[in-house]
Amino acid sequence: MILLALSAKRTVSAFTAPSHRLLLPKWTQLYSYLGTTATSFDDGKRPFQITTPIYYVNDKPHIGHAYTSIACDVIARFMRLSGREVFFLSGTDEHGQKVEQTAKSKGMEPQEFVDSVSINFRDLLELLNISNDAFIRTTEDHHKRAVLALFDKMVENGYIYLDNYEGWYSVRDECFYTESELIDGKAPTGAEVEWVAKEESYFFKLSAFQDKLLEFYEQNPGFIAPESRRNEVVSFVKRGLKDLSVSRTSFKWGIPMKQDPNHIFYVWVDALTNYISALGYPETGGKYKTFWPAALHIVGKDILRFHAIYWPAFLMAADLPLPKRLFAHGWWTKDGQKISKSLGNVIDPVDLVKKYGVDQTRFFLMAEVSFGNDGDFSDKAMITKVNTNLANELGNLCQRTLSMVFKNCDKAVPTSVGPFTEADNALLASARELREKAAAEISVQAIHKYVELMVRIVWETNKYIDEMEPWSLKKTDPERMATVLYVIMEVLRHVGILYQPLIPEAANKILDALSVPKDERTFSHLDDAFRIKEGSVIPKPEGVFPRMEMPVEELVNQQS
Structure with a gap:
């Protein structure tokens, strides 16, 4: 997930901030502020923003999307019932090369394609009785304005420069990998990678934040959870951070940079900004003032690095406070096997609800596994x-x-x-x-x-x-x-x-x-x-939970 800068850095006239400036002039004051706002996860009183990651629209929803959404919903409902003011955010991530390629293969324009897929994620939330307060799409105009504003701030503070890159890229993961990260010629996730020839790109000075991130993690030990995930992130950062490509020119489906419209924003600058664009950023009143910094981002463990490294660095670079806490949950397997299309064992949450019911599905997914660990469905x-x-x-x-x-x-x-x-x-x-x-x-x-x-x-x-x-x-x-x-x-x-x-x-x-x-x-x-009022009339009792029977195919499998 590291990008290799291969040619000499050069500043660009479109950007007024000098590219060699690595430290914010007001960094000390900003860091002090961050320390006071993120040391403790939650005071139990302040307004509470909780977020799912925004779900990528390249395919239909699966059990992982349902799992994250239900977990967030349980926490959001608990906080509301506790008397807290809550803003529960979910949505869809709709830009990127993978979306552009998939839309083309289906003979559709990218916007038409994402419109048709995004609704499936919105419908899933409704089906699962998820109580989100907002559903953001990264193709919405207000989100695009927020991305441009965040980027402008990073430019102003001297953290963006123009260069070239080349390296191994996974279209499925929307991520670059170094040679050392590849496993048997594939990404650590198992995705195919392709070599991307030298291409002009704007870079974010991620390397300037290595020590700042480590200091922040140390001062805020509860920022990343569970602890095993925190240890992974800290270890990764200690090995060294390289600057990050934040734009592409080889495809067009994304938010164009206003300073250089030939470039579109790399997916993570675009996607991660949703957490504040949904609150009205760059306006700093209203919902933003009430709920930011967010109390809790819940993500799958596969995207923790992006949230625990890139996102805090972007926010630091833009003089913005960091969220209070990141929690990374595990993955699901099916009958002990990895879930994949090739094995034909993908679990459709819509089918689960049809077979077992909404509350039954919610209960099982939350009860079956320690939250943060991997789980197996059968x-x-x-x-x-x-x-x-x-x-x-x-x-x-x-x-x-x-x-x-x-x-x-x-x-x-x-x-x-x-x-x-x-x-x-x-x-x-x-x-x-x-x-x-x-x-x-x-x-x-x-x-x-x-x-x-x-x-x-x-x-x-x-x-x-x-x-x-x-x-x-x-x-x-x-x-x-x-x-x-x-x-x-x-x-x-x-x-x-x-x-x-x-x-x-x-x-x-x-x-x-x-x-x-x-x-x-x-x-x-x-x-x-x-307490229960004596003498209150009660209705004739009816069963709440009917017993479920094992599906015929499952019984056959067990007997064979």
């Missing part, structure tokens, strides 16, 4: 996990509790509630502690641990109901039966409210079944003042 694993945790444990708990209430308590929340026992108070205490524990896990993007907390409280409640046996108490102690049922309903109220970020549709069905008012479902309502 129909068997999904069906087993969803049936166990959702249908058998949560769904069955709701159904049997509410059926008993409906049948034995005049179709309403019990009114003859007696004093709570030690066991009652212990379970209620677990429910009351859930918000704080979940918030701690979400604050460090440990989404899988948040899911584990939710699964555990349901398991504890099932254990409680089995020990209390309210069906037996119906005959021996009706008041105690009513108390037990009330305790379970109150715990389920906490569960329903706290499950909304993960399984929003099902969680709200549970809250509807408990007759929790729609305006009492935020985390501020997880207080005894808003």
